[in-house]
Amino acid sequence: MNLSRRLHQQIALKNSLATLALLCLIAALAWLSLRYPLQTDITHNASNTLSTASQKLLDSLPDKVRITAYIKKGQPIRLQIAQLVDRYSRHKPDVTLSFIDPDSQPEKARELAIGAEGLVLVDYQGRMEKLKFIDESTLTNALLHLANAKERWVTFLTGHGERLPDGIANFDFGQFGKELARRKITALTVNLAAVPAIPDNSALLVIAAPTVPLLAGEQQIIKQYIERGGNLLLLTDPDNTSVDALQQQLGIHKLPGIIVDSGARLYGIDDPSFVLANDYPSHPVTRGLQIITLYPVVAALTHDKTGGFAALPLLNSGPKTWTETGPMKGAISFDANNNEKQGPLAFAYALTRAPDKSTEQRVIVIGDSDFIANTYLGNVGNLDMGLRLVNWLLHDDQFIDIPAKTAIDKSLQLTQTTVALIGFGFLIIVPLLLISTGLIIWRNRKRR
Numbered sequence: 001m002n003l004s005r006r007l008h009q010q011i012a013l014k015n016s017l018a019t020l021a022l023l024c025l026i027a028a029l030a031w032l033s034l035r036y037p038l039q040t041d042i043t044h045n046a047s048n049t050l051s052t053a054s055q056k057l058l059d060s061l062p063d064k065v066r067i068t069a070y071i072k073k074g075q076p077i078r079l080q081i082a083q084l085v086d087r088y089s090r091h092k093p094d095v096t097l098s099f100i101d102p103d104s105q106p107e108k109a110r111e112l113a114i115g116a117e118g119l120v121l122v123d124y125q126g127r128m129e130k131l132k133f134i135d136e137s138t139l140t141n142a143l144l145h146l147a148n149a150k151e152r153w154v155t156f157l158t159g160h161g162e163r164l165p166d167g168i169a170n171f172d173f174g175q176f177g178k179e180l181a182r183r184k185i186t187a188l189t190v191n192l193a194a195v196p197a198i199p200d201n202s203a204l205l206v207i208a209a210p211t212v213p214l215l216a217g218e219q220q221i222i223k224q225y226i227e228r229g230g231n232l233l234l235l236t237d238p239d240n241t242s243v244d245a246l247q248q249q250l251g252i253h254k255l256p257g258i259i260v261d262s263g264a265r266l267y268g269i270d271d272p273s274f275v276l277a278n279d280y281p282s283h284p285v286t287r288g289l290q291i292i293t294l295y296p297v298v299a300a301l302t303h304d305k306t307g308g309f310a311a312l313p314l315l316n317s318g319p320k321t322w323t324e325t326g327p328m329k330g331a332i333s334f335d336a337n338n339n340e341k342q343g344p345l346a347f348a349y350a351l352t353r354a355p356d357k358s359t360e361q362r363v364i365v366i367g368d369s370d371f372i373a374n375t376y377l378g379n380v381g382n383l384d385m386g387l388r389l390v391n392w393l394l395h396d397d398q399f400i401d402i403p404a405k406t407a408i409d410k411s412l413q414l415t416q417t418t419v420a421l422i423g424f425g426f427l428i429i430v431p432l433l434l435i436s437t438g439l440i441i442w443r444n445r446k447r448r
Helices: 005-035 052-060 077-091 106-112 136-148 174-182 216-227 244-250 262-267 382-393 416-447
Strands: 065-070 095-100 119-124 127-131 153-157 186-190 204-208 232-235 252-254 258-261 274-277 293-296 301-303 310-316 321-324 346-356 359-366
Touching (some): 052 077, 052 136, 065 077, 077 095, 119 136, 174 186, 174 382, 204 216, 216 244, 232 244, 232 382, 244 252, 244 359, 258 262, 258 274, 262 274, 301 346, 359 382
Parallel strands (some): 065 095, 153 204, 232 359
Antiparallel strands (some): 065 119, 119 127, 252 301, 258 321, 274 293, 310 346
């Protein structure tokens, strides 16, 4: 069939118009994708999506949020910060991010005391927060703190062998103290023998398992603090008797022995004195908490309703637990004749009462002081639980629903045999298959 010149021109014109229409369609789709972006998070723990609490906070902020990251050029952390802030910008378009190399502004770097690790400055309504560590939890809490514009102070009792919020020993709370500081919660220490008063600006008193009894005068100061409606976090251990008087004032009593958890072996824990909690009662502290928390050497607690507080069990052991009153040696088993109690057993209580119509006093007593120690803080959900406890006691309930996300294991463990098979397959078998397929197709075409 011979094509005339006119027909050839018509076909060329049609092809050109079709190509132009296709290009216009692609350009329109590209513009629509920028104008109305659509994204889906398919990660296991929704790590690329803001939590509901963060989204609610952004909806409540009427003004612009300016984030300035003083990070040196070429640092990988720049990309991570940009990806994090982009999640906020997608939900609230007036959240802006800018990067500044501290080396380009040495005077500003000195003014802000920017170290080698850099600094992130969050500006809202003229108030600023400095962050040296940034993730969703830290950034959202910084915004919440700026929106509320209030200081939060926590006092730790010292002078009796308590665990210190800045200590570096395995049993101290140094790492937890750093996590509090990252969330703008200032941890103070007070020795009532030297300064016979709890600071007025303190919203919470923490007594972390003193190893020696408190003096009578110190106990009186704490008693008066509780009677005035002060918030308290009281941590004790099975063999600790130094805070028994305070426990009795609150209506809390310890059962003899320690809780033994035979179900811990299912999680690879051979020590039965480690108690796992994964079924939490309904309470603001545990709302939405779906991760296991670990408690070493735990005392079971009871409440006798004599302290004037409304009490709710906050943490319970599992059904395969009991209070072991004998030595933790050899084979151990439940013995009802030896005053032992079968689980589930409460080992933490949340106490509340209303000293007046405008305030609610909050107290938490836990039969273990190790779970937020430096040694155990990184286990499963212990950090998240510790932060939830403090935030509830500080009446910062809105902080609790902001999870401290823990990255799941992203490594792939392969045996040497599997590695050899994969290498052999990709280096030899796959190329041979491609070559063979090509030869077969070439041969079939040649025969035609």
